[in-house]
Amino acid sequence: MSLLIKNGRIITADADYVADIFIDGEIIHTIGKNLPVNADEIIDATGKLVFPGGIDPHVHLDMPFMGTFSSDNYETGTRAALFGGTTMVIDFILQKQGNSLHAALDEWRGRSDGNCVGDYSFHIAVTDFNDNTKKEIKDFIEKEGITSFKTFMAYKGALMIDDRQMIGLMEEVKQHGGLINVHATNGDMIDYLIAKHRAEGKLSPLYHYLSQPEVTEAEAAERFVDMSNYTGCPGYIVHLTCEGALNAVRNATKRNQKTFVETCIQYLILDASLYEKDLPTGQAGFEGAKWVMSPPLRQKKDQETLWAGINQGLVQVVATDHCPFMWEQKKMGEKDFSKIPNGHPAIENRMELLFSEGVVKNRITLNKYVEVACTNPAKIFGMFPRKGTIAPGTDADIVIFDPHEKHVLSAKTHHMNVDYSGYEGWEMTGKVKTVLLRGQVAINDGKCLLQKGYGKFIRRNKVSAIV
Numbered sequence: 001m002s003l004l005i006k007n008g009r010i011i012t013a014d015a016d017y018v019a020d021i022f023i024d025g026e027i028i029h030t031i032g033k034n035l036p037v038n039a040d041e042i043i044d045a046t047g048k049l050v051f052p053g054g055i056d057p058h059v060h061l062d063m064p065f066m067g068t069f070s071s072d073n074y075e076t077g078t079r080a081a082l083f084g085g086t087t088m089v090i091d092f093i094l095q096k097q098g099n100s101l102h103a104a105l106d107e108w109r110g111r112s113d114g115n116c117v118g119d120y121s122f123h124i125a126v127t128d129f130n131d132n133t134k135k136e137i138k139d140f141i142e143k144e145g146i147t148s149f150k151t152f153m154a155y156k157g158a159l160m161i162d163d164r165q166m167i168g169l170m171e172e173v174k175q176h177g178g179l180i181n182v183h184a185t186n187g188d189m190i191d192y193l194i195a196k197h198r199a200e201g202k203l204s205p206l207y208h209y210l211s212q213p214e215v216t217e218a219e220a221a222e223r224f225v226d227m228s229n230y231t232g233c234p235g236y237i238v239h240l241t242c243e244g245a246l247n248a249v250r251n252a253t254k255r256n257q258k259t260f261v262e263t264c265i266q267y268l269i270l271d272a273s274l275y276e277k278d279l280p281t282g283q284a285g286f287e288g289a290k291w292v293m294s295p296p297l298r299q300k301k302d303q304e305t306l307w308a309g310i311n312q313g314l315v316q317v318v319a320t321d322h323c324p325f326m327w328e329q330k331k332m333g334e335k336d337f338s339k340i341p342n343g344h345p346a347i348e349n350r351m352e353l354l355f356s357e358g359v360v361k362n363r364i365t366l367n368k369y370v371e372v373a374c375t376n377p378a379k380i381f382g383m384f385p386r387k388g389t390i391a392p393g394t395d396a397d398i399v400i401f402d403p404h405e406k407h408v409l410s411a412k413t414h415h416m417n418v419d420y421s422g423y424e425g426w427e428m429t430g431k432v433k434t435v436l437l438r439g440q441v442a443i444n445d446g447k448c449l450l451q452k453g454y455g456k457f458i459r460r461n462k463v464s465a466i467v
């Protein structure tokens with residue numbers, strides 16, 4: 001099967017030109033002007049932008065968490081991702097404390113194998129680093145193609161590890177060519193503040209936010225960066241939200257250190273005023289539960305910091321931390337904010353929101369857009385150039401995008417398995433029209449043409465702090 005995309009404006013992280021793309025099977029074969037080829041299928045992309053498929057390196061599908069499971073499974077989640085122009089996701093396996101990493105991998109494979117529509121990989125979250133776990137690290141990197149190890153400095157009593165375990169893990173991961181991802185917030189401080197607010201009867205979603213002030217993130221980011229510097233292990237801070245945390249990374253650059261930083265689309269465009277959304281009489285309501293995630297939404301000044309951080313090259317990735325829960329599930333915490341499952345849905349919205357709020361509003365360039373949404377995730381996580389760009393020899397993961405089409409986001413029309421949208425009624429400029437995954441038309445005319453099982457597990461290469 002061959003396919004010709006004619007006359008699109010191709011945008012990569014470092015180029016912007018009009019040409020044809022000839023695809024043979026799963027791979028881009030040739031790119032050039034007026035290509036003299038016969039193809040089985042031709043797509044006219046005149047007037048459209050042509051991006052590499054988006055890569056969202058931070059999603060939680062069908063994940064057991066806080067007494068329930070995230071509501072998108074591997075089929076619904078990767079399909080919704082494709083509708084939004086994201087052709088590959090990296091999901092998180094969680095080790096159970098007391099069990100091995102391989103046991104967790106088997107459990108996650110049981111839910112994901114044969115069920116993905118789009119391509120995927122895993123990070124493995126190490127929640128219990130001990131002598132046995134240590135022996136598994138090399139195997140994950142060299143045999144399984146899973147080269148990134150997630151750590152939680154928060155969720156005390158559940159997923160959190162201490163600094164002793166962190167240092168041990170970093171030394172092992174560094175030795176074998178992997179990378180540490182971190183949820184960098186101070187779990188002890190947060191645990192104290194949650195208990196304090198509960199004891200005072202402060203139980204609404206607003207107190208989720210007030211239990212995780214900026215200092216909890218700034219402190220942990222600095223500690224993580226210091227440990228990464230000491231061990232020499234490459235580090236990647238997930239879902240960084242605020243000025244204080246980014247400044248910890250910025251300060252470390254003065255001693256020539258490089259730490260990768262991911263923010264998420266919600267931290268760029270939403271702010272903490274949403275936690276007070278329905279406070280008519282000074283009494284906090286439950287509406288804010290839609291945005292109960294960790295870390296919480298921050299202030300406007302933090303949004304400015306993050307946009308600037310992207311343009312300064314300090315923030316390399318915009319992900320989602322997609323972790324959806326139905327409203328009924330959110331209501332588990334109706335009487336106590338600490339029981340609201342943490343997370344929000346965005347896997348389908350990231351590429352369009354970042355375009356509409358970032359490119360259209362002149363906050364980032366088109367090249368930067370591709371860099372943070374497609375190319376850097378592929379580079380940092382060991383998949384470049386197979387994924388993350390448009391060039392001969394690479395996977396034909398391609399998004400054809402109308403930069404002018406207006407539309408409105410709504411739970412009524414999205415494809416995520418969740419019954420609300422954190423962006424209900426948002427007016428957007430720019431729409432994903434056609435998506436190709438490894439040479440196959442995945443999305444066209446508002447329909448998904450691929451079945452579950454098409455999505456492939458992508459083995460990743462060793463990584464370093466240099467991309």
Ligand code: URP
Pocket residue numbers: 060183292293294295321323342343344
């Ligand atoms: O609220 C969030 N972020 N839920 C998912 C788990 C995590 O911390 O990434």
Ligand code: ZN
Pocket residue numbers: 183238239294295
């Ligand atoms: Zn997290």
Ligand code: ZN
Pocket residue numbers: 058059060321323
């Ligand atoms: Zn997450």
